Amino acid sequence: MNNKEIARVFEDMADLLELKGENPFKLRAYQKAARSIEYLPVEAEQLVSEGKLREVPGVGEAIAKKITELVTTGKLGAYEKLKAEFPEGVIALLEVPGIGPKTAMLLSTELGIKTMDELEAAIIQGKVAALPRMGEKAADNILRHLQALRRKDQRIPIGEALLVVDKLLAQLKDVPGLRNLTPAGSLRRFKETIGDIDIMGTADDAREAIQAFVSLPQVREVLASGTTKASVVVAGGLQVDLRIVEHDSFGSTLQYFTGSKQHNINLRERAHRMGLKLSEYGITDLRTEKLEKFATEEAFYRRMGLQFIPPEIREGQDEIARAEQGTIPGLVETSDIKGDLHVHSRWSDGRDSIEAVALAAKARGYQYVALTDHSAGRGIARGLPPERLRQQGAEVRALNEKLNGIRILSGAEVDIRADGSLDFPDDILAGLDIVVAAVHSGMDEPQERMTRRMIKAMENPHVDVLAHPTCRLLPDREPVAVDMEAIFQAAVRTGTILEVSGMPSRLDLKDIHIYRARELGAKLATSTDTHSVEHLEFMRFGVGMARRGWCRPQDIVNTRPLKEFLAYLKS
């Protein structure tokens, strides 16, 4: 049983305990453990065999036992027993926003509702509004949420969400007295997918700002609108929350609204031990009741006795303890990047000429860009047969003569075939500056074969980079079955660089993989898989992922200047 499945069990258990009216702190313990397990950089199974389960924050004696049971038997007695205590389908009702434990139990016991369809029918028949403490409006609300839930796609990749946000921010820019408009929440933490969009700002008149927000043309529905915050649904079904505070609370509010939830809970517990109380408005001294406001997050963390914690690593793991010790590393930034190691031109399935891509790379301040068009095996992607690759090499040489300040590395994105062999013979690979290898087909293979296949490719001395290692596509294609721990170890052994693809639909490797690979000493590269010059911008997502994996500049090989990077490739 994998970490995601284990986390799911504990989340369900927390829901069931809540339905049961159990001690709220107990169910919070389950939720915390679920979160912890979800973010583990290694499989819980490995921790069980190493006896290290108890080192995971939020995992104590009882939960460790439950995890062990799940890992070894694939089932959990306590969970099965708990499930049996409740009518079928109650947990499903909790999925609907606006339905909490009380309402779910009411709907289930009074009306016998098991599914969303039955719920919809009951609302339309007026049965829900007639329940105690319900009413027309409450029932209507549930119906709207239910229908929105049906329409709504899953979480969307961060790349798409940022487009929506950029537009919103541009539209709100001119509202008088509205300042400091900033994306917060999971967007600011660079989570790979976004469930809803959080924006915050400060204003002379919060009401006026909220009014401007809910009146935007793309707002399809206003879910809530008060004096300091509002929630709307915009075209496309995405929920956007806006929170407005006074100018001098900006730092505290940004911190509060960036989350994550678990990070904030941990911070508040720490504050409590310090005799302080945290809220979005600032820090209150519990003894004097005095509120201290913060204009910046830096000042806020300083007051808490902590090193500044970058948003990308505020996931409620051990970042607060690390900040207390002052051991949060300086994370890589987009401005550290000296080159892109994965770009396509119109020679294969890219849109632009090699020269256009090179000039765009130069304009970004890069010193080099690796041209990695597809190999012949990628027929659909107009992959290059050896002869065309040689012709391309000639053009690259000519361009390198002509252009100043940017070096084009001749390379290829070579297919890893089903047997682990490569789509170009070794003598051709040997003539390239850089070889990026990737799986593009036969993705349904069982884990052992896929793992062997990738490792075999990594063992080829000409292969420099393993691209998008898990082959997932957000939000639909699941990662291939592959033993990531083995891939990371092979990367360390063979010196193969692991790609962190910034392409929004890939983001591959993902955060916890990056964390583990780095921990084991593997080298990583943030790349874009550019197919037209605008895609070079995807580097921000690659860097965002790397930061979520706690990467410093020295962990990312393409932060090295050209000469140093070429020397590294040779070694």
Place this chain on the structure above:
DNA sequence: GCCGTTTTCGGCCCGACTGTTTTCAGTCG
């Protein structure tokens, strides 16, 4: 159920918004 530089027992984050209510419960983030 977890956890401890006050504690191994007694705590456990905090505020906003809505709807059905006459003072608050439920839900959310």
